[in-house]
Amino acid sequence: MTHISPQSSTLILANNNRSVSSLSILSVPITAAARGSAALWRVRGIARPSAARGFDLDLDRRRRGDSISSSTGGGAGAWPRARRRSGCSSSPGVRLLSILRRAVSMGYVGGDTTRLSYPPARRDDSVVDSYHGVHIADPYRWLEDPDSEETKEFVASQSELAESLLAGCADRDNIRREVTRLFDHPRHAAPFRRGDKYFYFHNSGLQAQSVLYVQDSLDGEAEVLLDPNTLSKDGTVALSTYSVSKDGKYIAYGLSESGSDWVTIHVMNIADKQPFSDKLSWVKFSSISWTHDGKGFLYGRYPAPREADLDAGTETNINLNHEIYYHVMGSDQSEDILCWKDPGHPKYSFGASVTEDGKYIILGIYEGCDPVNKLYYCEISTLPQGIEGSKETKEMLPFVKLIDNFDAQYQVVANDGNEFTFLTNRNAPKNKLVRVDIKKPELWTDILPENERDVLESADVVNGSQLLVCYMSDVKHILQIRDLVTGNLLHKLPLEIGAVSEISCRREDTEVFIGFTSFLSPGIIYRCNLASAIPEMKIFREISVPGFDRTNFDVKQIFVNSKDGAKIPMFIMSKKDIELDGSHPTLLYGYGGFNISLTPSFSVSRIVLCKNMGFVVCIANIRGGGEYGEEWHKAGALAMKQNCFDDFIASAELLISAGYTSSRQLCIEGGSNGGLLIAACVNQRPDLFGCALAHVGVMDMLRFHKFTIGHAWTTDYGCSDKEEEFHWLIKYSPLHNVKRPWEQSFGNCCQYPAIMLLTADHDDRVVPLHSLKLLATLQYVLCNSIGDTPQVNPIIGRIDRKSGHGAGMPTNKMIDEAADRYSFMANILGASWTE
Secondary structure, three states: OEEEOOOOOOOOOOOOOOOOOOOOOOOOOEOOOOOOOOOOOEOOOOOOOOOOOOOOOOOOOOOOOOOOOOOOOOOOOOOOOOOOOOOHHHOHHHHHHHHHHHHOOOOEOOOOOOOOOOOOOOOOOOOEEEEOOEEEEOOOHHHHOOOOHHHHHHHHHHHHHHHHHHOOOOOHHHHHHHHHHHHOOOEEOOOEEEOOEEEEEEEOOOOOOOEEEEEOOOOOOOEEEEOHHHOOOOOOEEEEEEEEOOOOOEEEEEEEEOOOOOEEEEEEEOOOOEEEEEEEEEEOOOOOEEOOOOOEEEEEEOOOOOOOOOOOOOOOOOOOOOEEEEEEOOOOHHHOEEEEOOOOOOOOEEEEEEOOOOOEEEEEEEOOOOOOOEEEEEEHHHOOOOOOHHHHHOOOOOOEEEEOOOOOOEEEEEEEOOEEEEEEOOOOOOOEEEEEEOOEEEEEEEEEOOOOOOEEEEEEEEOOOEEEEEEEEOOEEEEEEEEOOOOOEEEEEOOOOOEEEEEEOOOOOOEEEEEEEEOOEEEEEEEEEOOOOOOEEEEEEEOOOOOOOHHHEEEEEEEEEOOOOOEEEEEEEEEOOOOOOOOOOEEEEEOOOOOOOOOOOOOHHHHHHHHHHOOEEEEEOOOOOOOOOHHHHHOOOHHHOHHHHHHHHHHHHHHHHOOOOOHHHEEEEEEOHHHHHHHHHHHHOOOOOOEEEEEOOOOOOOOHHHOOOHHHHHHHHOOOOOHHHHHHHHHHOHHHOOOOHHHOOOOOOEOOOEEEEEEEOOOOOOOOHHHHHHHHHHHHHHHHOOOOOOOOOOEEEEEEOOOOOOOOOOHHHHHHHHHHHHHHHHHHHOOOOOO
């Protein structure tokens, strides 16, 4: 859920209809500007996929804050573009796939089959690491260098192989055409107010990026303020973060290129729409927070890399030594004032924000992706010469340590002078609200105790002295108005079964804008008037998709018994009144990590699969997510990670036993942490699935912490540097558990399902080496290392250019990717197209 409030206005744009169930977002630490139980900024640099901090990729819904930054994709580090083959009949992939869909699918070989010829990849058997006395070979270590000619050749040959198969997918063009048609509808995000102006994002339909508009009133003429589509020919420059000054005069905004997490901040005068010369580089995982005098803003950055010609976003260097700076308008970045750093803890990350009353700077300190943080504050009025005075003294700001341990999470909800209200999970895994006088921190008072059943997702102060709180109840959202002082319930706001996608509010306003979505609702923005005795919820804007009739579909929620008896929620969407005869092609999606919840959301591509190809589409809310609070999260993390795989496998088994589908017609999909989920489940149960789509997954669990922001994920996974944690990781690490199923207990006829691994050259969250090394390993172990292999199902890699972990991807790229992966899936499962 995205929040647009004075403390979190930097949490960005939304609006290209991209859903959680497919937009990869691996986690990075939450910043202080993050709001809600899973923080909007969790890498993050991304808005939460309904919960907010981790990774996950769908392809139809890009929410506010979902963009990231990168580089152009050119230069020495760029990967060569694969040659595209035109014409289906000339491609060997056509003949192969037509045979495959008849002969095999799931895990069993039958009939005459044609095997793919995979490009050879050099194995260096001399690369062996010792982990606590255990020797582990890493023969494809050379693929960790994205700039080597050998890696570029591997990528080019794999891309050509994938394209040869995809060119033969009969319904590739049908899917692309229909997804494009349904995607071509206007979309709005909730308006937000700064000064005397309103701002909102809008996409006319197929625009590569959403456009930011400004207007004097809600009924006034809207003018374009910032159009990212004018900044690049191919739409790969995206608005990643932004913040409007309190008086509404200036906007600081961050641009990312090619999907990278790197951001460059610029500043614009809103009145004349003219940019200033300010340019701030090497920004990553940062919010932007203006001081109330409008002189400047706080932001976070890393030291500039040593490489002068770096193609930002393609590097794998570890991100260390995050720092907080204050930028004065009109000055050069070299003159920015250092507010905080901690060289003694180079892996820490920081977020700084100015409170809504402008009196305090709140500093959040994070050691990973767990919902825990230290919290310091600085009273601006105590600075004799303001923040700028630190430039002369060369000293950091004198922060006071309110919370100086990592025992729990603390998020500022509001403050009245020294009295602060926090959302916290301290002794409350489903969260609660507490209050404390920060000058007398000995006494903390519970204002809204933890709910026994539901998770407190967020709380915002509105209408002066009221709280708008959002609960998650069995993966569905509930909104309430409560009293700020007592926490007492005042009103329940009417809401359909679904998810709150965004909340736009300020304490001084009597109205709130609430974004809502569900599997069958493209989006509604409600305008809630809190001035009346009973709050009035009226539709302000509603998104309409031409040709989509929700009455033709059915959505239900069921609960699955996992291996240990845990009840796992799962949503199932299909055409109405389907017969449970085991005949339906089915797509099962999961994530299961970093306290991220997969809440209901609308997806054009899912609708097309159900409407035109008869698919059943399922979302499994497995452990590791945030659906039931921190206990649910911890039950799928660290030593308990196997629960995630058991939950997902149990969900697949139920879909088969209940008559929805069969193993041969079941495809599984996930992104980022969900990509790890898919690969691990394929290794553990190759007999259970017909097809697997793994996006930008973490595949090398022994070395992930060595690249970019991977070290922040050790709070969810553990780290191979520690002996106990190494033994957790080696048991399920996808790269290290590829085995020939016909030599295991699955029988002589079992093979791996058809697999597509998806990655991109500018993914600097989960760097491409994860997918590349697993791709080479799968092809070698299952195919190239033996002559007459039973492995007939194809194993391919889709490696995109000028793209990253998913955020900031232009509309046409999202559509192309959906057409590629789902036509591959449909061919394998034998699904046919109907108009």
